[in-house]
Amino acid sequence: MGTEQEVSALSLESVVEDVLHQQEIRLSDRGLASRKAEEASSRRYEAARWLRKTVGVVGGKDLPAEPSEEEFRLGLRSGIILCNVLNRVQPGAVPKVVEGPSDSAAVPDGAALSVFQYFENVRNFLVAVEEMGLPTFEASDLEMGGKSARIVNSVLALKAYSDWKDGGGSGSWKLGGNSKPVTSGKHFVRRSSEQLFMNSYSRATSTSEQTSHEDPSHDLSQAAASGSFHMLIRQILSEKKQEDIPIILESIISKAMEEFECRFASQNVSRMKAEPEDSTLCSSKPLLEDSTLWCSSKPLLEDSTLCSSKPLLEDSTCSSKPLLETSSYEDFKKEEETEEIAPESSLEELKSEEEMEDKAATSSSEDLKEEEEKKEKEENFLKIMATAKILNKDLEEKVAQNKKLTGQILKHESFVKRQEKDIQELKQTLSTTKEQMLLLQVKYREDFGTIGKQMYGLAHAASGYQKVLEENRKLYNQVQDLKGNIRVYCRVRPFLPGQPNSVNSVGHLDDGSITILTPSKNGKDAKKSFTFNRVFSPSATQAEVFSDTQPLVRSVLDGYNVCIFAYGQTGSGKTHTMSGPKEITEEGMGVNYRALNDLFSISKQRKDSISYDIRVQMIEIYNEQVRDLLSTDGSIKKLEIRNNSSNGINVPEANLVPVSTTSDVIHLMNLGQRNRAVSATAMNDRSSRSHSCLTVHIQGKDLTSGTVLRGCMHLVDLAGSERVDKSEVVGDRLKEAVHINKSLSALGDVISSLAQKSQHVPYRNSKLTQLLQDSLGGQAKTLMFVHISPEPHATVETISTLKFAERVSSIELGAAKVNKDTSEVKELKEQIASLKEALARKDAEEDIHSQSSSPDRSGLKSGGSSCSNLSWQGTADEDVEGIHTPQRSTPTAATNPSKKASNGVSPMTNRPRSTGSQDGRRRNVGGK
Numbered sequence: 037m038g039t040e041q042e043v044s045a046l047s048l049e050s051v052v053e054d055v056l057h058q059q060e061i062r063l064s065d066r067g068l069a070s071r072k073a074e075e076a077s078s079r080r081y082e083a084a085r086w087l088r089k090t091v092g093v094v095g096g097k098d099l100p101a102e103p104s105e106e107e108f109r110l111g112l113r114s115g116i117i118l119c120n121v122l123n124r125v126q127p128g129a130v131p132k133v134v135e136g137p138s139d140s141a142a143v144p145d146g147a148a149l150s151v152f153q154y155f156e157n158v159r160n161f162l163v164a165v166e167e168m169g170l171p172t173f174e175a176s177d178l179e180m181g182g183k184s185a186r187i188v189n190s191v192l193a194l195k196a197y198s199d200w201k202d203g204g205g206s207g208s209w210k211l212g213g214n215s216k217p218v219t220s221g222k223h224f225v226r227r228s229s230e231q232l233f234m235n236s237y238s239r240a241t242s243t244s245e246q247t248s249h250e251d252p253s254h255d256l257s258q259a260a261a262s263g264s265f266h267m268l269i270r271q272i273l274s275e276k277k278q279e280d281i282p283i284i285l286e287s288i289i290s291k292a293m294e295e296f297e298c299r300f301a302s303q304n305v306s307r308m309k310a311e312p313e314d315s316t317l318c319s320s321k322p323l324l325e326d327s328t329l330w331c332s333s334k335p336l337l338e339d340s341t342l343c344s345s346k347p348l349l350e351d352s353t354c355s356s357k358p359l360l361e362t363s364s365y366e367d368f369k370k371e372e373e374t375e376e377i378a379p380e381s382s383l384e385e386l387k388s389e390e391e392m393e394d395k396a397a398t399s400s401s402e403d404l405k406e407e408e409e410k411k412e413k414e415e416n417f418l419k420i421m422a423t424a425k426i427l428n429k430d431l432e433e434k435v436a437q438n439k440k441l442t443g444q445i446l447k448h449e450s451f452v453k454r455q456e457k458d459i460q461e462l463k464q465t466l467s468t469t470k471e472q473m474l475l476l477q478v479k480y481r482e483d484f485g486t487i488g489k490q491m492y493g494l495a496h497a498a499s500g501y502q503k504v505l506e507e508n509r510k511l512y513n514q515v516q517d518l519k520g521n522i523r524v525y526c527r528v529r530p531f532l533p534g535q536p537n538s539v540n541s542v543g544h545l546d547d548g549s550i551t552i553l554t555p556s557k558n559g560k561d562a563k564k565s566f567t568f569n570r571v572f573s574p575s576a577t578q579a580e581v582f583s584d585t586q587p588l589v590r591s592v593l594d595g596y597n598v599c600i601f602a603y604g605q606t607g608s609g610k611t612h613t614m615s616g617p618k619e620i621t622e623e624g625m626g627v628n629y630r631a632l633n634d635l636f637s638i639s640k641q642r643k644d645s646i647s648y649d650i651r652v653q654m655i656e657i658y659n660e661q662v663r664d665l666l667s668t669d670g671s672i673k674k675l676e677i678r679n680n681s682s683n684g685i686n687v688p689e690a691n692l693v694p695v696s697t698t699s700d701v702i703h704l705m706n707l708g709q710r711n712r713a714v715s716a717t718a719m720n721d722r723s724s725r726s727h728s729c730l731t732v733h734i735q736g737k738d739l740t741s742g743t744v745l746r747g748c749m750h751l752v753d754l755a756g757s758e759r760v761d762k763s764e765v766v767g768d769r770l771k772e773a774v775h776i777n778k779s780l781s782a783l784g785d786v787i788s789s790l791a792q793k794s795q796h797v798p799y800r801n802s803k804l805t806q807l808l809q810d811s812l813g814g815q816a817k818t819l820m821f822v823h824i825s826p827e828p829h830a831t832v833e834t835i836s837t838l839k840f841a842e843r844v845s846s847i848e849l850g851a852a853k854v855n856k857d858t859s860e861v862k863e864l865k866e867q868i869a870s871l872k873e874a875l876a877r878k879d880a881e882e883d884i885h886s887q888s889s890s891p892d893r894s895g896l897k898s899g900g901s902s903c904s905n906l907s908w909q910g911t912a913d914e915d916v917e918g919i920h921t922p923q924r925s926t927p928t929a930a931t932n933p934s935k936k937a938s939n940g941v942s943p944m945t946n947r948p949r950s951t952g953s954q955d956g957r958r959r960n961v962g963g964k
């Protein structure tokens with residue numbers, strides 16, 4: 037509200053100020069102001085000189101002879117000079133003059149007590165002067181600058197009165213030359229002097245508390261007098277309601293306008309009525325003219341409504357007080373008449389009147405000017421009216437705007453109400469939604485519970501499915517085991533660095549089959565496909581290769597015999613698969629290392645239930661000689677292979693080294709590699725010139741039952757078959773190649789026999805077949821890695837190799853059996869052994885006894901020996917098929933002439949051996 041009030045007040049004030057300012061500018065344009073100033077100065081000097089002359093120095097301070105307006109005002113401010121001079125003129129007029137300090141400068145102007153006392157003086161002076169019927173002024177005129185004119189007038193009137201009195205006081209005294217009897221009482225209708233003073237005083241000390249807000253026009257007059265129009269408007273509006281402001285402002289303006297119009301009308305009437313007596317009225321009342329002029333130059337601020345602040349104006353011009361004061365032209369006329377019927381004037385007075393008339397005549401031109409000025413003032417007034425109308429219009433517009441704003445506020449209010457209603461509805465919806473959410477949560481929880489149960493069932497079913505799958509796999513393996521098929525994995529070597537690799541003999545390859553291309557052939561001969569248990573591409577890693585081998589390796593710990601052997605053409609990657617590259621890295625480690633590491637970790641896992649003893653042998657068959665690769669004394673001993681060993685060790689003379697860590701294995705492998713016969717050939721710069729065999733012997737004792745499990749694993753890296761024309765070997769290398777090829781050929785024969793389920797299997801045709809007899813024809817689990825090279829020039833050997841592998845994979849060995857000795861079997865074995873020993877001892881004793889009693893019996897004995905030998909020979913015969921050829925040869929040659937034929941020459945003789953071999957195998961199984 038404050039801002040709007042201020043704006044309204046300011047706009048109103050600015051309009052008024054603007055008009056006043058324009059008026060002043062016009063006045064100054066005509067030099068009126070300067071003229072008035074000159075006139076005022078001369079009158080002031082006159083008054084000052086008279087005062088000085090009459091009272092001299094009063095209150096310790098002299099009044100200058102020609103004081104400035106300020107000096108004049110300040111000089112009389114204490115009222116002492118005024119009271120003194122009045123007492124001189126009219127002794128006793130002011131009974132008590134309050135004297136101030138001798139030096140008024142010593143007391144600050146603002147000292148409250150002094151000021152109050154001074155007001156007392158001034159008040160007394162003004163009352164007295166009023167009583168004398170002389171012109172007065174207002175106490176506040178002494179306080180404010182620019183207000184000395186009325187003081188001067190009053191002083192000069194007193195002077196005139198004094199002069200009149202000094203002149204004898206005859207006749208009636210008249211201000212300005214017109215006789216005016218002091219004793220005749222009041223010559224002008226006026227309010228009481230007390231009221232006059234109080235009005236003056238109240239304005240001088242007016243505060244906001246003293247201002248009535250009930251009547252805006254009154255406030256207007258008050259404020260205009262105090263010069264704080266802006267403050268007033270603000271004050272009026274401060275306590276009003278927003279919607280009342282335009283109405284109040286409108287009321288102020290309309291009152292102002294009414295006042296203007298009234299005044300304007302009054303002025304016109306006044307002028308019209310004054311015109312016939314213009315010469316007398318105007319010429320005889322210079323003071324009145326001044327006042328009129330002053331009054332009309334301040335139409336708004338100091339108009340008739342503000343008359344209370346202009347006693348002089350009230351006194352002199354009724355026309356300026358049409359509303360509040362009762363003075364009017366009629367009154368004025370009456371007074372004039374009263375004056376006219378006053379006591380007769382003296383001759384001098386008449387003279388003076390004549391002079392005045394003359395003066396009036398001479399000043400007629402000035403009157404004309406005055407008339408023009410008045411007209412101009414009227415025009416100005418009309419302009420002010422127009423401005424006021426514009427202001428009114430502005431106000432009306434503002435009222436309209438206010439109404440519009442009020443409408444908008446109402447709209448907003450209804451909008452806010454709607455919003456509140458919406459919010460309530462939303463809150464309702466929210467609470468409903470919350471409830472629904474809670475219900476949903478409960479339902480979801482239930483659903484989740486149900487889903488959880490179902491999931492659990494599914495998981496159970498899934499695990500069951502996994503179990504079934506596992507079972508299937510087991511069953512498949514069991515079928516494989518029962519059939520005793522030799523597993524065959526095929527691995528294709530990648531092209532070696534620097535080799536031309538644009539043409540590849542391997543056409544197609546997947547997990548279980550491989551197709552070899554023969555570009556030289558056409559038609560269906562150009563492609564040959566083979567199927568194996570597993571086919572590894574050239575990119576297969578060592579780890580991938582081993583992962584498929586791992587289950588087989590682990591079965592050693594369960595008491596099975598396992599044989600893994602690498603077969604292939606020279607340079608096809610056999611050594612790489614079994615041992616790894618020349619520089620062994622963790623990723624490059626071959627099956628040998630990985631298998632042993634795996635055995636170690638499993639045995640550690642089972643250490644609480646089974647105690648394992650792991651030992652290794654490493655031998656090679658070089659030029660048909662068995663050599664110990666773990667020999668540390670540098671001597672290469674020729675070793676024998678025995679297949680009837682009860683402890684499963686076929687080469688008992690070879691070093692059997694216990695191992696328990698990977699580093700042990702690495703150490704042994706390095707030793708074996710160093711001892712192995714390796715040479716560079718045209719096909720392979722590090723060609724193995726021997727078959728090497730790493731044999732792992734494991735014995736596990738069940739810590740609970742005492743059952744002993746024995747497993748044996750042969751990890752064989754065969755020497756590569758080579759076409760000597762291609763390998764370009766001569767001398768020792770050629771001899772090696774011949775032996776290698778011969779042993780591989782013997783292996784091929786054994787495989788063929790086994791594949792054809794021949795009754796005779798020629799194991800003893802080579803050391804290699806003798807060594808692998810248990811694995812190829814026994815209860816072992818056997819895996820062959822068949823290696824091929826991708827080079828096209830090796831295609832013939834590749835196809836031949838793969839055909840051989842196919843034959844191997846068709847071999848059915850029968851179910852592998854666990855080498856498990858229960859304690860009862862052990863006992864029985866021991867009993868058999870002791871009985872055999874006892875029988876042998878008895879036989880020996882009997883032999884000695886019969887030889888000593890009868891020489892003929894020696895031949896019988898020999899025959900008996902032969903039987904017994906037969907009996908032994910049966911075992912020996914097994915040895916013939918197996919290992920103990922030297923032991924076997926002597927008794928066989930001596931006791932069984934057909935033995936020679938049994939060396940694979942005659943199928944007839946071969947059959948019982950073969951059966952014996954099969955029986956031996958069975959016995960061996962029984963023995964185990």
Ligand SMILES: Nc1ncnc2c1ncn2[C@@H]1O[C@H](COP(=O)(O)OP(=O)(O)OP(=O)(O)O)[C@@H](O)[C@H]1O
Binds near residue numbers: 720724
């Ligand atoms: N899978 C393979 N990845 C990378 N290189 C291989 C792979 N197989 C073999 N080689 C490399 O081929 C070369 C011949 O391999 P390796 O010596 O193992 O053949 P081999 O069949 O043992 O030969 P030989 O019968 O003459 O002893 C070696 O340099 C070997 O590192």
